Amino acid sequence: MSLSHILLGLLEKPQSGYDLRQAFEGGAAHYWTAELSQIYPALKKLETAGHVTSTEVASQKGPSRKVYERTESGRDELVAWIRTGPAESASRLAYVGQVEFAHVVDDLAVTSRLIETLEVSFGSLHDLLVEVEADLRQQTRTSQVLHELLAVRLGLVTLRGRLEWCDDARKLLKDAS
Amino acid sequence: MSLSHILLGLLEKPQSGYDLRQAFEGGAAHYWTAELSQIYPALKKLETAGHVTSTEVASQKGPSRKVYERTESGRDELVAWIRTGPAESASRLAYVGQVEFAHVVDDLAVTSRLIETLEVSFGSLHDLLVEVEADLRQQTRTSQVLHELLAVRLGLVTLRGRLEWCDDARKLLKDAS
DNA sequence: AGTCACTATATAACTACTTATATAGACGTC
């Protein structure tokens, strides 16, 4: 389950469940979203596991808020997740969270390794799609072939963008170290 | 549920559940994956709904295969799904399937409308991230800010790629009509 | 005074998805 990990990452600052959903809407939306009905039970589970603690805070508008804070154990769990690197079968883009929260590891080499791993998997998917596209180009341009070509090209531009990003990321990391 | 719709789209040619999984691995993987344990019940459900029919075919290697075929009603269901356009909250990229299978609608105007809708939603997410990036650029370059910047840029290159694709797709459609 | 929108938490019911396991024939190889 990586929603828990994403929540632990977002808890760099103590926040309520409601706040955390705002975080998903503003910025994090490009790689992950979650409903409140999923966030509240997830926070409760993290609390029982000892990865977060909660304190009730009176609010000027609406009911009192429950503000969650990451514990040492929570930080350890987050670090462990980031160190494992991206899962091969990631239908959701949890690896973006791993990159975003990698600063808690306090070791840029971990970030570099993450990027290298991603580059390999982006690369092989890209190569596969290049072949599929070449195949489609040789077929007579029926409506079906045209639409398949559109779908494949969407994959290609996305992967080309991500590969460019790997390059860019390496440069940023070199400048930083 | 759009796995059913994706399966209906892939059933342009009659195929078995096993074949359909291969399709997810070869090419469709960039926007959707599904395990066999999810595909088999989904096909059964489609059969009860009358959207597909199955015929048992003896196989030279291994056990006999169950080959599924899309019915008229299945085609109607697929067309209806494509006509509704992309869902706003699409954590998985089902809209790529809508583009890929749009040829069954047999009306390029539908494809054009799909692309226009996508361009709007890609655009607004892109604009949001541009603002977030500008914000981060002004902050002192701590490790945390660097990692947030990396995550935001990954989103940006992805969205820039997709916006380029919208342009490209419009041109391809113009040439085709 | 009534309605709407926003902050805030919570749960029930449902749907989707993953992981593990069982079965079974064909083919290759050690």
Next chain:
DNA sequence: GACGTCTATATAAGTAGTTATATAGTGACT
């Protein structure tokens, strides 16, 4: 001939995620 791998279908158990609904206070508009 024992083992591994590939084709092929299927189900059980568990986890993740969505949709609907309830509750409740605040502020703004009508």
